[in-house]
Each structure stands twice: as C-alpha cells, then as structure tokens.
Amino acid sequence: MASASYKSAIFFSFVLLFILSISMAESRAVSSGIGTNSALICSKIYGANIGDTCFSIMQQFSMTPEAFTTFNPNLNCDKMFVGEWICLDGSSI
Incomplete structure (x- = not known):
C-alpha cells in the first residue's frame, strides 16, 4: 500500500501538470496573435456632443x-x- 506522502506527491504532480498545461495553452493563444493586429495611434480625435450619431460624425x-x-x-x-x-x-504601428 502506498504511503500518504507518496499519494500527496502524485496528487501534487497532477496539479502541477494541469497548471502548466493551462499556462502553455494561454501563452500559445497570446503569442499567435502577435503581429496580426497592429496598434492604432489616433492623430485626430473628436469628443461626441449631444445629438451626435456615428452617421452624423462620418x-x-x-x-x-x-x-x-x-x-x-x-x-x-x-x-x-x-x-x-x-x-x-490615425496610423498603425
């Protein structure tokens, strides 16, 4: 029969493996988006007023x-x- 410390070591290993799996999946999701969307720098900004609509601003x-x-x-x-x-x-960087 396995000792309590052996069982806790196995449990800890599974928990660590689970956390690492999630961490790796998230890092792949974040890194796959790099370069696909560039940041926008606005060079002209307008503050909406009463009665403005997107169409009226356009x-x-x-x-x-x-x-x-x-x-x-x-x-x-x-x-x-x-x-x-x-x-x-604006322009993208």
Whole structure:
C-alpha cells in the first residue's frame, strides 16, 4: 500500500501538470496573435456632443464607414455618449 506522502506527491504532480498545461495553452493563444493586429495611434480625435450619431460624425468629417469602423473598432454606435472620444484619423504601428 502506498504511503500518504507518496499519494500527496502524485496528487501534487497532477496539479502541477494541469497548471502548466493551462499556462502553455494561454501563452500559445497570446503569442499567435502577435503581429496580426497592429496598434492604432489616433492623430485626430473628436469628443461626441449631444445629438451626435456615428452617421452624423462620418458626414461631418467626410469619412467612409470603413474608415470610421477601422479607427473605432470597439465603438458601439447605439450607446455612444456625450464626451466619448472618436478617432477620426490615425496610423498603425
């Protein structure tokens, strides 16, 4: 019959193996994204005012919908608020 210390050593080994497996999987997921998405540096920013909509901002600054969504990928046009920063122009690094 196995001793208690032997059983705890096996249990600890399984726990360590599990943690290392998760750690390696997460590092692969993070490293696979490197280089695929470049960071955006905004060179022109606008603060939303009362009554602004995504469409009105696109019209006001002569932006295409494609450019607007490229510069503002996480903007929710249905929940835009006064003072929200809208990127109007920029470049990727």
